[in-house]
Amino acid sequence: MISVAIVDAQTPGNVGTIARAMKNFGLSDLYLVDPPDLDPDGEAYALAGQAREDVLPNAQTVSFEYLIENFHTVGCTAVTNSDDRRHVRYPFVTPRELTDSLTTVGTETVIVFGRERVGLHNEELSSLDEICSIPASEAYPVLNLGQAATIVLYELRSITVDETQHPTEIVRASERDIEGLHDQFETFIEPVGIVPEQQSRIRRLWRRVLGRAHPTRREVSSLRGVFRRAENRLREKQAQKPNEDTTKNKNENE
Amino acid sequence: MISVAIVDAQTPGNVGTIARAMKNFGLSDLYLVDPPDLDPDGEAYALAGQAREDVLPNAQTVSFEYLIENFHTVGCTAVTNSDDRRHVRYPFVTPRELTDSLTTVGTETVIVFGRERVGLHNEELSSLDEICSIPASEAYPVLNLGQAATIVLYELRSITVDETQHPTEIVRASERDIEGLHDQFETFIEPVGIVPEQQSRIRRLWRRVLGRAHPTRREVSSLRGVFRRAENRLREKQAQKPNEDTTKNKNENE
Incomplete structure (x- = not known):
């Protein structure tokens, strides 16, 4: 006491x-x-x-x-x-x-x-x-x-203090969920038009950012949803007018 | 910053x-x-x-x-x-x-x-x-x-904060100084009249107290001085009237 x-x-x-x-x-x-x-x-x-x-x-x-x-x-x-x-x-x-x-x-x-x-x-x-x-x-x-x-x-x-106002612990996403996000990120950056030799560098960079952030389950699932939708839209566009898009993205990457 | x-x-x-x-x-x-x-x-x-x-x-x-x-x-x-x-x-x-x-x-x-x-x-x-x-x-x-x-x-x-107002570290006495105090305590308790079979228990108890306290050099030297003076006085008294003292201490210990 x-x-x-x-x-x-x-x-x-x-x-x-x-x-x-x-x-x-x-x-x-x-x-x-x-x-x-x-x-x-x-x-x-x-x-x-x-x-x-x-x-x-x-x-x-x-x-x-x-x-x-x-x-x-x-x-x-x-x-x-x-x-x-x-x-x-x-x-x-x-x-x-x-x-x-x-x-x-x-x-x-x-x-x-x-x-x-x-x-x-x-x-x-x-x-x-x-x-x-x-x-x-x-x-x-x-x-x-x-x-x-x-x-x-x-x-x-x-x-x-027996009980604080805080939840016991910030619940980090599981490794499986985080890897799921990395997989989604990988397929997302393809139609973005990043040249293939740069893609692994960007994926590694993104892995480092997320690795330091220890994201929650909700953060991981929301970001995965964003990249999935972005990928879908990009592939739709690509299917519609492939030449135009490729040119534009190439310029952006230079 | x-x-x-x-x-x-x-x-x-x-x-x-x-x-x-x-x-x-x-x-x-x-x-x-x-x-x-x-x-x-x-x-x-x-x-x-x-x-x-x-x-x-x-x-x-x-x-x-x-x-x-x-x-x-x-x-x-x-x-x-x-x-x-x-x-x-x-x-x-x-x-x-x-x-x-x-x-x-x-x-x-x-x-x-x-x-x-x-x-x-x-x-x-x-x-x-x-x-x-x-x-x-x-x-x-x-x-x-x-x-x-x-x-x-x-x-x-x-x-x-680069520098706090505190000294860097509380300086604990050296092991040598602490053992010196234990030695002094040992010779001090003899003329106190504690029966010999109890002396090792008391010394161990005192070692535990000091062991938890992590005393400073000054604390150790001051306490050593106190016990030395007490021992000297006790031995003087013992030399003056040995019988009386032994009886008194025996009773106190019972």
């Missing part, structure tokens, strides 16, 4: 943003230490999306000590120590590493986010069990509180 | 949030289609952090067609089609898959985000080259615009 705590947030909007991200990524238990006033008509509720119905009204106000005593605590910070001379913010894990390590452990964990400008104080971080830090641009690594929390909760989704 | 475009954003705050995320993750080129008014004293600049100095003032207002004509376009949407019966929002890639595919390709790509409530329209998505969708909770997969963009730009960081 993973919970979220926000320590001493100044702006209600950030609490709402974090509540929304929690609901987006399957979390529900929010703890607030020294929270701002969360008016149901104010910015926290305005930014919480559907989390205004559960995550936000169910949030519990607790003390910092309550978190320490009841959870495996992970403090998030943009600013880390750079080596092991100081252990307040070192060693740290990235959100992805945190997810990997929590995946294999059954634990009541709380992810702790700090105040907007200065984050978690050193005294607070010193009493937390792990430090997590989002890798960002060296030129400007300090994320907004709500955005930082969104990223950490996004990374934790493999632990917290 | 990766750029960002926001189509028909309603709230200036989201533009500022996205600009900040761009700067956090090493991007600089922002295109706006039908933007709201971005007052330098308003919410966009207030939420942009240091991106108020460059990303936001340098943003270019362009037409949707300009994006189509000049970029490989990736449209972001929470709502996907579920199978290949409709291709407006299918197939799609996740932000991580997008990052993997763009890593190997040199291209001018623009990541396109839509308006707050309804995202990108179907007509818009139809003319974009790829669809990207963030996996989230099936119960509530619709992220706030600024939060969705933050996640996508976070995932793209391996392409866009």
